[in-house]
Amino acid sequence: MRSLLLDRASFWYPATESPTLRDVSLDVAQGEVVALVGALGAGASTLLLLAADLAPRVTGGRLAGSVARRDRSGIVLPTPWTQVSGMAFTVWDEIAFGPANLAWPAHEIARQVDRALEQLQLAPLASRDPATLSGGELQRVIIAAILAMDPGLVLFDEPAAELDADGAGILWRLIRLLAREGKAVLLATSALDALPDVADRVVWLEGGAIRAVGTPDLLADVATCDAGLGTSIATVWRAAGLPAPYPLTVAQAVRGWR
Amino acid sequence: MSRLHPYTLLAIAGALPAFAWILPAPSGGTWTAAVALVLTLTPGESPGLTGTGASSGWRARLIVLRTAVVTAAPFWLFLLLLHDVPTTIAIGLRITTMVASFVWLVAALAPARLVEAMVASGWSASVAYLLAATLSAVPMLKARAQRIVEAQRCRGLSPRGGVAARMRALRALALPLVLSALHEVDERALALETRGLVPGIRRTPLAPPPDSAVERAARWVLLVACLFALVRRFTVPGVS
Numbered sequence: 001m002r003s004l005l006l007d008r009a010s011f012w013y014p015a016t017e018s019p020t021l022r023d024v025s026l027d028v029a030q031g032e033v034v035a036l037v038g039a040l041g042a043g044a045s046t047l048l049l050l051a052a053d054l055a056p057r058v059t060g061g062r063l064a065g066s067v068a069r070r071d072r073s074g075i076v077l078p079t080p081w082t083q084v085s086g087m088a089f090t091v092w093d094e095i096a097f098g099p100a101n102l103a104w105p106a107h108e109i110a111r112q113v114d115r116a117l118e119q120l121q122l123a124p125l126a127s128r129d130p131a132t133l134s135g136g137e138l139q140r141v142i143i144a145a146i147l148a149m150d151p152g153l154v155l156f157d158e159p160a161a162e163l164d165a166d167g168a169g170i171l172w173r174l175i176r177l178l179a180r181e182g183k184a185v186l187l188a189t190s191a192l193d194a195l196p197d198v199a200d201r202v203v204w205l206e207g208g209a210i211r212a213v214g215t216p217d218l219l220a221d222v223a224t225c226d227a228g229l230g231t232s233i234a235t236v237w238r239a240a241g242l243p244a245p246y247p248l249t250v251a252q253a254v255r256g257w258r
Numbered sequence: 259m260s261r262l263h264p265y266t267l268l269a270i271a272g273a274l275p276a277f278a279w280i281l282p283a284p285s286g287g288t289w290t291a292a293v294a295l296v297l298t299l300t301p302g303e304s305p306g307l308t309g310t311g312a313s314s315g316w317r318a319r320l321i322v323l324r325t326a327v328v329t330a331a332p333f334w335l336f337l338l339l340l341h342d343v344p345t346t347i348a349i350g351l352r353i354t355t356m357v358a359s360f361v362w363l364v365a366a367l368a369p370a371r372l373v374e375a376m377v378a379s380g381w382s383a384s385v386a387y388l389l390a391a392t393l394s395a396v397p398m399l400k401a402r403a404q405r406i407v408e409a410q411r412c413r414g415l416s417p418r419g420g421v422a423a424r425m426r427a428l429r430a431l432a433l434p435l436v437l438s439a440l441h442e443v444d445e446r447a448l449a450l451e452t453r454g455l456v457p458g459i460r461r462t463p464l465a466p467p468p469d470s471a472v473e474r475a476a477r478w479v480l481l482v483a484c485l486f487a488l489v490r491r492f493t494v495p496g497v498s
Contacts, residue, residue, distance in 0.1 A: 054448050075452045082442050083449035086394050087370040087387065093464065100462045101383060101454030109462060149454065 002070060003153045003184030004028040004051050009065035011050055016061075020046045022209045023065070028153070028184045030071075033175055035195050036188040037219070037229050038205035044188035047205070048075060048155045051186055071152020071184065074098075078158040080138040083145075084130055091133070091141050092117070092126045098149040109148075116144035119174055135162040143171065147178075154178055156187035160194070172198045192219055193231050196248050204229065220248040259300040259366055263469045264375040266477055270297070271363040273480040278355035280487045284344075287351025294358035298323040300366065322365045326358040333357070369394040371467050378466035384457050387450070399439065406434050 004027060011021040021043045028034045028051075036044040049055035052075040056063050077083055088094035095116055099109040117123045120140045125133065130141060139162040146154065156175075160168040172194050175185055179200075189195070195202060196216040204212040204224060218224055220234040222244050230238065233253050234246035247253035259267070278290040299319045333353045337346040369390035376386035410430050416423060 049448070052452060054451060058448055058451050059444075073452075075448075077445060077449055077452075079445060082445040083453075085450070085453065085455075086398070087373050087390060089368070089370060093370070096464055098453040100464050101456075101459055103460050103462050106462060106464070109464070145453065 001030050002027045002068075003030050004070070004073075004186065005066075005068040006047075006050065007066045007068075009050060009063065009067055011046060011055060011064075012062045013046075014060040019064075020208050021050065022207070024208075024210055025065075026203060026210065026213075028186050030152070030182050030184050031179050032200050033179050033185040033187070033198055034201045034203060035199035035216075036186065036203050036205055037190075037192060037195075037224075038211075039227065039229075041207075042205040043208040044205055045078075045157050046208075048157050048186065048188055051075075051153065052155050069153060072149075073153040073155055074146040074149050074151030075155040076143050076146050076157060076159050078161055080135065080142045080162060083142045084138065088130055090127050091122060091130055094130045094141055095122075095145045095148050098145055102149060112148040112150060113144075116148040119147060119177070120144040121170055136164055136167050139163055140167060140170070143174075151183070153184045153186070156185070156189070158189055159187060160189060160191045168194065192229065193233075195219060196231065217248055220246040220252075222246070259297065263467050263473050264367055264372040265469070266473045267363060267367045268372075269477040269480050271359040273484055274359045275352070275356040276484045277487060278352040280484065280491055282491075283348035284351055287348060287355060290355040291351045291358065294355045294362060295323060295326060297362040298326050298358055298365065300362070322361060326354075326361040329361065330354040330357040364393055364396055367393060374463055374466050375469070377461045378463040382457070383459050383461035384455055386461075387455055399435070402438065403431060403435050406431055406438075 006024050006026045009021060009024045010019045012019045024043075024047060026034070026047075036047060038044050046055060049059060050063070050067055051069070052073045053067075053069065054075070055061060085094060085097040088097060092113060095113045096109050099112050104112075117126055120143055122137075122140055122144055125137060125141070130138065133141065139159070143156075143159060159171055163171060168191065175187070175198055178185055187199075196219070199216050202214060202216050202218045203210055204218060204227075206227070212218060212221075212223070214221075219229065219231045221230070222238075224230050225234050225238050225246060228235075230246065231248055233250055234248060237246045237253060237256075238244075247256050262270075274290045274294050278287050280286070281290070299322070330350075330353060334346065334350045337350050337353075341349070372390045372393065373383070373386045376389070377383055407427075410427070415427055415430050418424070418427075
């Protein structure tokens with residue numbers, strides 16, 4: 001079942017003449033992970049704001065086409081320090097900020113917060129002051145804060161940007177878990193090497209329009225590698241002058257080499 | 259003091275300036291300014307203006323007092339340029355009371371406790387957040403300004419020296435401070451929206467601060483005393 005449907009959506013930010021998104025049609029089903037890839041300025045963040053119902057409602061601007069959402073959405077923005085409520089003494093309180101705004105009963109808030117703490121392996125930090133956390137810890141807290149609100153459609157904008165390798169590993173496993181629970185996940189990321197294991201579909205955005213849609217194999221395509229959007233292995237294979245098809249992962253490269 | 263109910267802290271911080279302006283000068287202002295300055299020496303709760311309000315140490319309290327005095331000092335200078343000495347003292351004490359009360363409130367009142375108290379008494383969460391954010395804006399801007407100063411120092415700008423050097427440093431501080439604050443407002447609005455803080459919501463209070471009958475009574479006493487002093491000022495001859 002579709003959780004999000006964009007039909008020929010174009011979007012203009014306020015006081016701009018050319019659209020940031022042009023004729024984008026995309027659907028994300030429940031239980032599916034869709035990754036947006038593209039160069040800077042390709043429109044991935046704007047597409048997420050559109051999906052989160054923040055654009056144009058909060059950002060202003062103009063939308064043409066339609067955006068339909070079946071589920072409540074939650075978005076993790078790329079800078080964790082601007083997403084902290086500033087109203088919490090502890091990490092637990094920070095994560096509870098969103099669920100409390102949904103006016104849930106206290107026992108349900110506690111259940112969701114404890115679950116999110118466990119999912120992000122944040123239980124040891126539960127009583128820490130959010131102001132004392134590192135960037136990576138804060139990013140995990142913000143992700144937990146969004147998940148504690150139990151959104152059906154989860155949107156991530158560069159979620160691994162502040163995370164170390166361990167933190168990123170926890171995140172990618174969690175995203176697959178969210179999909180197994182039936183949530184729809186749409187993420188914009190430049191961590192291309194993680195996508196073969198995480199994403200069901202990859203959407204290549206260029207200049208605000210969809211250039212290609214496909215399985216993660218798209219990240220080993222000649223065209224995507226030419227645009228700098230291939231996985232590390234595909235890029236190295238190509239740089240070495242080895243012939244296409246390029247391998248997507250290390251395992252594929254080993255098989256191809258033999 | 260910081261464990262008092264947020265409304266009690268607000269009532270004290272509001273009553274002191276009210277008394278300062280209602281009671282006869284300069285004795286009224288002297289008392290209220292003295293009380294407000296003494297209050298700045300009580301242990302803080304929120305990070306406050308200085309970033310040290312949560313500490314109960316004397317050093318942190320002295321920093322709060324210094325912040326109040328340093329903030330009030332320019333007003334005295336301007337008053338002295340514009341008025342005679344008695345008027346300067348009369349108005350200066352009143353302004354000092356206002357400044358010290360606000361500085362103490364920022365140091366003593368954690369915005370989160372104010373939000374919890376307001377939500378528990380039926381206010382909309384977005385209105386409560388707006389008020390609390392006003393209190394937390396000062397320490398946040400101060401911390402950001404400190405980071406900008408450090409960054410500018412790394413690039414060779416010295417915020418010390420003569421007036422001209424300080425003015426150059428001020429420009430290099432103010433522009434990125436204002437622009438980055440404006441930029442962050444956009445992102446913060448998006449983040450708060452996605453975390454459910456939308457106009458008109460009724461938030462579940464997580465840990466509403468206890469409000470004792472004694473504190474409620476104290477707040478009423480402060481209000482009645484203010485009104486009494488106001489009425490007396492306009493009705494009793496010779497009180498001005």
